[in-house]
Amino acid sequence: MSGVPGRAHRKLDTRKDFDRLNPKSRNHQALHVITREQHTISRKNISKAALRVLYRLNEAGYDAYLVGGAVRDLLLGGHPKDFDVATNATPDEVKKLFRNCRLIGRRFRLAHVVYGNEIIEVATFRGTSEEQSEGDRHIVDGRIVRDNVWGSIEEDALRRDFRVNAMYYDISDFSVRDYVGGMQDLHDRVLRLIGDPQTRYHEDPVRMLRAARLAAKLDFRIDSSASAPFAELGPLLSGVAPARLFDESLKMFLTGHGLKSFRMLEQCGLLKFMFPATARALKRGDKALRALIEHGLENTDARVAEGKSVTPAFLFAVLLWGEVRDLAHTWTTQGKDDNDAWSRAAVHVVAEQCQRVAIPRRFTITMEEIWSLQPRFEQIQRKKVFRLLAHPRFRAAFDFLLLRAAESPAIGELGQWWAHAQQLPHETLAAALPLHHGAPAGDLDTARAGATRKRKRRRKPTAGKSGAG
Template sequence: MIRKLLKRIPSPFGRPAHRRTTPAIIPASQHPVKRSQISRNAVTVVERLQQAGYQAFAVGGCVRDLLLELDPKDYDVATSATPEQVRSTFRNSRLIGRRFKLAHVHFGREIIEVATFRAAHAEDDDAAPGREHSLQSESGRLLRDNVYGSLEDDAQRRDFTINALYYDVCTGNIHDYVNGVQDIRNGRIRLIGHPVQRYQEDPVRMLRAIRFAAKLDFEIEPHTAAPITELAELLHDIPAARLFDEVLKLLLGGHGERTFDLLLEYDLFAPLFPDTDEAIDEQPDYTLKMIRQALRNTDQRIREGRPVTPAFLFAALLWPALPQRTRELEQQGIPLIPAQQQAAHELLAEQCRHTAIPKRFSIPLREIWDMQPRLERRNGRRADQMLEHPRFRAAYDFLLLREAAGEQTDGLGEWWTRYQDANAETRRRMIQQLGSGSGPRKRSRTPRKRKPSGGAQQ
């Protein structure tokens, strides 16, 4: 619907072009974004900055999403004020970031992110006096980007055209320097500037291209897509903690299955999950089926407004890489459960070098894995004890996921499904029917040696 509406907006460009010295200004009467749709706190920030004599606009994803009639998750503001000037304007703000310094203005639980207009990074020692140089690594990645500039400069250094739209809450006008409205109209993800250079400056832009394509059901423009496969290895230079945050955005945004397919298509999955990528090569049917089913379930829960946890999803993403490691340790004479625990420890340690999984997720992940072989041991009171475990439900759901992917468990999932709903008498019969192999074992008692009475302890 919104694309049909945007088609009625006269195109301000004779032909697609990235650089304009003056923006196309789209008046409020020619686009669907209304001031009333913008967060009241974001409007407050923009108005106060303008009243203080600075330029200020709502910018980026919030403008893009409102044009597409989507509900923005957060609101960003771009301004000519420096971070220090923003802080002096808002007592409820604090400065964050070293690589990219900006201000967070706090309104209860809502945070409005305020960034100063940036300019292209300085490449030589002749930069204007007082300007801070950008710092780059040998591969071209920006390590620090705090060179301030004009509104036009800021538009040119943003990543994608659809994220470089500036909405003036006072006039209702949208300022567009880079054909962003036209690319939204055409359903196209396009980088601003030279793709290779922009990916080298920040390789995470490759992941963002995938995320927006999946979320918005857009196509990645050919020149933007062309270098991705070749440059995928640049993700190894990104800090593991940052990649973990990016993976959450990729796979827990409600479009995880589509995102996963695009990551595979552009060879971006391997830098994020190298061991799982090897498992895809070795057991493609099982591994792909398990991951896609887990992502499909996650997407469905998000659509229904139900909670999701990264622990369960990461457990599913990494599980296909675990059995081979476990078997190798069993061949060394280590029993199954200790072998799996050691294999899990090694696998997670290696994975954290690529995406740093915090302990609040890795600990429940390990518990889900550790409970898988224990679900088979149902004799005596073990079944009832398992039901009382706080991770039982997650472990049970994970068992069903393994079976759906094709693992043979001799009906273990169906057994646990019936056991949960059974009364005490039925449960007792179910345990008895397991047979002597899984039934309670009689302990052989060895007579204890009695100590001599009456004497002092030696």
């Protein structure tokens, strides 16, 4: 469908125009239209909100396409959670069509159309030549810091990162339009960049992280031409806004493929640019730390798969534990107070990490509490045990203790002790604990057996209820 007459930008209808504006485009494939009968995308798998946006734009005379990761995942048989739309309507024109629309972004001007809890992101086709279209583009040292130059769908395809992300589902005839060979890459299960990798990574260094994340998520390989510049250009990530890297880290580790993403970051040599403390600790060859991190990420992936909640605080506490632990031990051996040593170590590691990834304060507070509670698990005196059990972060800290089991047999036994202790009634546990260090106490195993018998005698035969653990 053609654009609205009188628009400041025009559609490039001929291959000649396309090649004239984009000399490098001769290396790309010609347009490949996959008809409705030739692909597996069904509107049943597209959110109703996205369909409403697509149909409204189309009925108003604009081009309207589902684009990006949603098209990629639908073609792979997946079920996308986010749906993005591309159009030749400008953000202001989109806003006029939808009362439930807000415009966001200075770097990239976008329209968000809101339906309840779902947000459909609508982007205007990006142009490749400022001379041919309206808007503005600002580039500093090769990095695009602002890009609001509108263009055609052909130009928009060239502006996208990977070929598998540059396919468009056309709501007007239900076909898929492939301008750069994305369908072939889906078949080959490979990630190839559009354009020169050096240029594209300078434009946006986060594309390196996105390559690692998508390779992990899709179980694709990264084309050698796309991965070759990682070692040289990885330091560019230090210039990316830390808040943006926080968002990217959540996509990597909290969407169900965190363990694969972590391993891919290491394999690509990018971990040290995002989590330098983690990379340093692992470089020291700490097998227990690696086991803790991988087990923690594996558990997080399992919770996501089961639809359970996950928190970034626990994840970052796992990733940064090695450096915090080593610093705290170093300072305690130098004669510093235990509490002070752990507090200083936590503050030091968090401060360094937040220069790379801006972890919000509400999460760093929880991280510091999880870490500071770890030495308190070793203090088996009556008052201290009950004080720790009542701590609001006890459960998270206890789960963390269980992850540390590989550190030593003593830590593993300590985890078992606390798991055992939580099963006992208050009075039974109190009787088994010493009042202070070195004082005699009852045996927890005996106490647990006695408590079990007592609970069985007291249990009421009420239908539908079970004994409390």
